[in-house]
Amino acid sequence: MKFDFFTERTPQVIGVDISSTSVKMVELAGGGRGGYRLESYAIAPLAKDAVVDGNITGLDLVADGIKRAWKMLGTREKRAALALPAAAVISKKVLMQAGMREEEMELQVESEANQYIPFSLDEVNIDFQVIGPAPNNPEAEVEVLIAASRKEKIEDRVAAAEGAGLKVEIMDVETYATEAAYALIASQLPAGGSGQTVMIVDIGGSMMHINVLHNNQSVYIREQTFGGLQLTQEIQRRFGLSIEEAEVAKRKGGLPDSYEVEVLQPFMQTLALEVARALQFFTSSTQYNRVDHILIAGGCAAIPSIDALVHEQTQVNTIVANPFSGMTINSRIKQQQILSDAPSLMIACGLALRSFS
Numbered sequence: 001m002k003f004d005f006f007t008e009r010t011p012q013v014i015g016v017d018i019s020s021t022s023v024k025m026v027e028l029a030g031g032g033r034g035g036y037r038l039e040s041y042a043i044a045p046l047a048k049d050a051v052v053d054g055n056i057t058g059l060d061l062v063a064d065g066i067k068r069a070w071k072m073l074g075t076r077e078k079r080a081a082l083a084l085p086a087a088a089v090i091s092k093k094v095l096m097q098a099g100m101r102e103e104e105m106e107l108q109v110e111s112e113a114n115q116y117i118p119f120s121l122d123e124v125n126i127d128f129q130v131i132g133p134a135p136n137n138p139e140a141e142v143e144v145l146i147a148a149s150r151k152e153k154i155e156d157r158v159a160a161a162e163g164a165g166l167k168v169e170i171m172d173v174e175t176y177a178t179e180a181a182y183a184l185i186a187s188q189l190p191a192g193g194s195g196q197t198v199m200i201v202d203i204g205g206s207m208m209h210i211n212v213l214h215n216n217q218s219v220y221i222r223e224q225t226f227g228g229l230q231l232t233q234e235i236q237r238r239f240g241l242s243i244e245e246a247e248v249a250k251r252k253g254g255l256p257d258s259y260e261v262e263v264l265q266p267f268m269q270t271l272a273l274e275v276a277r278a279l280q281f282f283t284s285s286t287q288y289n290r291v292d293h294i295l296i297a298g299g300c301a302a303i304p305s306i307d308a309l310v311h312e313q314t315q316v317n318t319i320v321a322n323p324f325s326g327m328t329i330n331s332r333i334k335q336q337q338i339l340s341d342a343p344s345l346m347i348a349c350g351l352a353l354r355s356f357s
Contacts (some may be wrong), residue, residue: 009281015351054085063163301343
């Protein structure tokens, strides 16, 4: 069955990012002259273990989180774009004859998929997109990206969103959504990022997602076990709080004076070392021997001075991701708050951009 990972014709949608610790939503509007306007956004925490390793394990808990985020968003729009974690999607680039009709392509995609998908085709949703002429044979061939995921992975997310009263119009992939939001940030880089190698490090609750783009095209994807939950657990252990209290204290402050030196700074050092490790692994295992910029996203990117520490550790220009920096912002949104939340809204923003694809 074909599924819309790559639909071009898109209605207005809100971007809904379901992570292991929260539901994040973004609503964008067209801002004139090809720009965008951030209408509203929301972040609603999720109960512990509602989502584990990218899989929804507590359907009602996730539906409840989506419902709370939607209420906070204050919109009437119920059409949504969601994303699957990269680990739930098998994607592969293949070459096909140029000039094939869509029906012919679909048949070839199915026969290609049969070779590399370890499940029966009845159990998966498949979609494909023509990327462009094949680099080595542009006259005769095109490069096609095929994406496939098990139906149950998609159905769980759709069921959670529908349980909250939303209608899922698009199912994307988190990696592609991040890349869509990155395109907004690339304009801030020298030469719009072209000819450069940029490492996006999105630090989630328990995973660090690494996506390296060269010349604004993804060339490398990897995950490392490390995330903001380690800081939450250390706060919980050190100050005798529940996990929920520790999460709130981490975001809102109000911890004892010793927190900064004894807990936060060691965590920041570890984070910078993890990024340096990811960088070293990339340069030693690929043809690329350097990275020009590191872009830090995710909740941990809001820690003050984390960019300076990563730069010090890696000697690479480091930027905190803010996909909204070139947008007009609805006057209801507090400027200081969006600066702190923006790095964790990359995926939700990329999904909301599907309204304009």
